[in-house]
Amino acid sequence: MPRNPLDGRGRLRVRGFGSDEAAADAPATPDSEADADAPPTDRVRRGWARFRRDRAAVAGLAIIALMALLAVFARPIEVGGVVVQPVALAPYDPGASGVAPAYLPPSFAHPFGTDWAGRDVFSRVLYGGRYSLSIGVIAVGIALLVGVPLGAVAGYVGGWVDETIMRLVDVLYAFPFLVLAIALVAVFGQGFWKLVGALVAVGWISYARLVRGEVLSVSERDYVLAARAVGASDGHILRRHVVPNAIAPVIVQATLNVGTVVLSAAALGFLGLGLEPGTAEWGSMLSAGRDTLVGGEWWVTVFPGLAIFLFVLSINLVGDGVRDALDPDADTDRFRTREAR
Amino acid sequence: MALLEVENLDVRFYTEGGVVQAVDGLSYSLERGERLGVVGESGAGKTVTALALLDLLDDPGRIEGGSIRFDGEEVLDAPPERLRHLRGGEIGMVFQDPETALNPVYTVGEQVAEAVRVHTDRVGEAAHDRAVALLERVGIPDPASRATQYPHEFSGGMAQRVVVAMALAGDPALLIADEPTTGLDVTIEAQLLDLLDDLAADDLAVQLVSHDLGVVAGFCDRVLVMYAGQAIERAPVDDLFYEPKHPYTAGLLSAIPRLGDDRDRLATVPGTTPDLASPPPGCRFHPRCPYAEAACTKRDPPLADSGDTGDHQAACLAYVDDADFDGPLDFYVEVDGEERP
Numbered sequence: 001m002p003r004n005p006l007d008g009r010g011r012l013r014v015r016g017f018g019s020d021e022a023a024a025d026a027p028a029t030p031d032s033e034a035d036a037d038a039p040p041t042d043r044v045r046r047g048w049a050r051f052r053r054d055r056a057a058v059a060g061l062a063i064i065a066l067m068a069l070l071a072v073f074a075r076p077i078e079v080g081g082v083v084v085q086p087v088a089l090a091p092y093d094p095g096a097s098g099v100a101p102a103y104l105p106p107s108f109a110h111p112f113g114t115d116w117a118g119r120d121v122f123s124r125v126l127y128g129g130r131y132s133l134s135i136g137v138i139a140v141g142i143a144l145l146v147g148v149p150l151g152a153v154a155g156y157v158g159g160w161v162d163e164t165i166m167r168l169v170d171v172l173y174a175f176p177f178l179v180l181a182i183a184l185v186a187v188f189g190q191g192f193w194k195l196v197g198a199l200v201a202v203g204w205i206s207y208a209r210l211v212r213g214e215v216l217s218v219s220e221r222d223y224v225l226a227a228r229a230v231g232a233s234d235g236h237i238l239r240r241h242v243v244p245n246a247i248a249p250v251i252v253q254a255t256l257n258v259g260t261v262v263l264s265a266a267a268l269g270f271l272g273l274g275l276e277p278g279t280a281e282w283g284s285m286l287s288a289g290r291d292t293l294v295g296g297e298w299w300v301t302v303f304p305g306l307a308i309f310l311f312v313l314s315i316n317l318v319g320d321g322v323r324d325a326l327d328p329d330a331d332t333d334r335f336r337t338r339e340a341r
Numbered sequence: 342m343a344l345l346e347v348e349n350l351d352v353r354f355y356t357e358g359g360v361v362q363a364v365d366g367l368s369y370s371l372e373r374g375e376r377l378g379v380v381g382e383s384g385a386g387k388t389v390t391a392l393a394l395l396d397l398l399d400d401p402g403r404i405e406g407g408s409i410r411f412d413g414e415e416v417l418d419a420p421p422e423r424l425r426h427l428r429g430g431e432i433g434m435v436f437q438d439p440e441t442a443l444n445p446v447y448t449v450g451e452q453v454a455e456a457v458r459v460h461t462d463r464v465g466e467a468a469h470d471r472a473v474a475l476l477e478r479v480g481i482p483d484p485a486s487r488a489t490q491y492p493h494e495f496s497g498g499m500a501q502r503v504v505v506a507m508a509l510a511g512d513p514a515l516l517i518a519d520e521p522t523t524g525l526d527v528t529i530e531a532q533l534l535d536l537l538d539d540l541a542a543d544d545l546a547v548q549l550v551s552h553d554l555g556v557v558a559g560f561c562d563r564v565l566v567m568y569a570g571q572a573i574e575r576a577p578v579d580d581l582f583y584e585p586k587h588p589y590t591a592g593l594l595s596a597i598p599r600l601g602d603d604r605d606r607l608a609t610v611p612g613t614t615p616d617l618a619s620p621p622p623g624c625r626f627h628p629r630c631p632y633a634e635a636a637c638t639k640r641d642p643p644l645a646d647s648g649d650t651g652d653h654q655a656a657c658l659a660y661v662d663d664a665d666f667d668g669p670l671d672f673y674v675e676v677d678g679e680e681r682p
Contacts, residue, residue: 043446221441222436222438222441222442223441223442223443223444223445225397225436225442226434226436226442226443226504226507227444227455228395228397228428229395229397229428229429229433229434229436229508230428230429230433230434230455230456230459230460230507230508230510230511231425231426231427231428231429231430231456231459231460231511232425232455232456232459233425240447240455241444244444244446245444245445245446
């Protein structure tokens with residue numbers, strides 16, 4: 001009896017066109033040359049290749065890198081009495097008053113002029129990058145560390161865990177971002193870490209909400225079911241399969257948010273709620289110099305303002321570049337399209 | 342003792358449209374090394390049954406009753422640790438769409454190695470080597486370099502081989518293949534069935550879920566026909582195709598197009614599968630059955646011996662002794678160019 005009962009039932013049969021056995025036993029051949037030619041590549045490298053093509057984003061990244069370098073090398077850095085970074089690009093101590101008469105206009109000795117206390121504005125703007133940049137990066141980083149796990153767990157576990165976390169997010173969302181930050185600073189007081197804490201407390205909610213939504217959709221994918229079917233644990237699946245596939249929009253959001261956070265820190269500084277008065281933070285410098293606009297000493301406010309403007313603009317350019325680089329639809333995958341070059 | 346024994350399995354989905362009885366009192370068993378085909382229309386409960394075997398059903402689906410014994414051990418009571426070992430370690434699963442069953446952010450080698458790590462003591466290099474060996478086992482040419490590539494660099498057929506390799510990582514005794522060839526063209530399908538055939542030769546039991554009767558005919562030892570969540574016919578493969586006992590099976594067989602057919606239209610089984618939230622009373626097939634009588638609307642026939650020699654059962658009142666069913670089922674299978682006794 002034939003193995004396949006239907007074999008005997010067909011009335012037309014092509015004979016002599018190769019034997020069935022030969023066709024069946026033919027070894028599997030590699031599928032296509034395209035597969036073999038494609039170099040091994042991964043998401044990060046592909047993303048970077050796309051990012052590099054975006055000139056505005058690259059320019060933004062260069063400006064940010066330059067500002068970061070200037071901030072780092074503005075004054076020597078000491079750790080526990082040991083000088084780890086001896087370079088001092090800033091000609092004067094940013095905190096030292098009376099290095100020159102007050103309100104000197106920009107000159108060769110003082111490129112950005114001096115402020116009411118006779119402090120060198122150029123040195124202060126360079127040094128102030130340390131505060132603004134580190135506040136932006138640290139506050140966003142901590143907010144990610146809080147928001148991403150909470151959002152991921154909420155989306156993956158669901159049920160009352162989801163309800164609890166997301167209702168908390170909803171409550172926090174009901175407050176305007178800056179008002180809540182102001183309230184927190186007003187309650188807990190001023191200082192670098194308290195400012196960062198306030199910005200984290202209001203910043204993590206957007207990541208949590210974003211990650212949760214992505215996780216909900218990624219959890220439905222077949223590869224998550226496949227991972228469960230090979231016996232992987234839930235924690236493992238969440239860490240290894242769900243979050244990596246849900247993280248791209250969060251990275252974009254976080255990059256753009258660095259600018260927002262720097263602006264917020266500056267706004268808090270301007271309102272006198274940021275760091276201690278007199279600190280060379282850009283927002284505080286604007287605040288301290290706001291009376292001078294009337295008097296015509298424009299350099300006291302324009303240069304810190306320009307620094308904020310330049311940094312936030314650059315961050316936004318980079319954020320747009322990152323979004324385009326990570327967006328799978330923006331520039332369709334060269335492995336799948338005929339237009340592949 | 343059979344490798345897998347399913348008894349009175351009852352799966353319900355609690356949806357807004359009502360309670361859907363996706364699997365209703367399903368019983369079957371599977372011996373070591375046996376190949377069972379599960380066929381039926383879309384919505385017959387084939388995939389739900391497959392998922393239930395590993396307790397992989399998600400809300401709103403729930404297993405409401407019955408028992409699933411693997412090697413004598415109850416799956417439904419198994420603690421989570423044991424269940425995770427069963428998944429992949431004892432029962433491997435191959436999914437319908439290989440492109441979505443692989444995680445796009447990891448190399449295929451890494452994904453197979455992950456399954457290896459879950460089920461063996463191998464870590465690091467050893468797990469990777471085992472993954473490459475598995476990829477070679479499933480017929481992927483040049484497995485060492487293919488292992489470093491990403492899923493999007495694989496064609497459908499090759500990706501499905503990777504999914505099979507993942508399922509084999511824990512050295513299971515049973516492979517559940519849920520429509521493994523549906524998305525593949527016929528030549529790749531033939532290659533993949535060859536691979537499964539080859540694997541099944543090593544004492545691996547296979548439960549092949551399919552709606553393709555041709556695939557089932559060529560591959561399986563026994564066949565289970567499902568309709569509306571119930572098993573309606575169970576037979577060795579040759580008996581089923583040469584002497585179908587249930588009108589539904591006969592309808593399915595008559596709907597297969599053949600070369601040289603002189604029919605103007607393909608025969609179909611009239612009507613559609615019933616809404617499982619409110620199945621018809623009596624025999625679930627009676628609204629579509631050309632042989633239905635009054636008794637069919639009242640009594641749901643159990644799987645009964647169909648009077649055939651051997652292990653051939655059908656759920657039709659025609660085979661229930663005390664049923665009030667008169668008409669004979671006068672369909673038969675005509676075999677051209679071959680006389681059968």
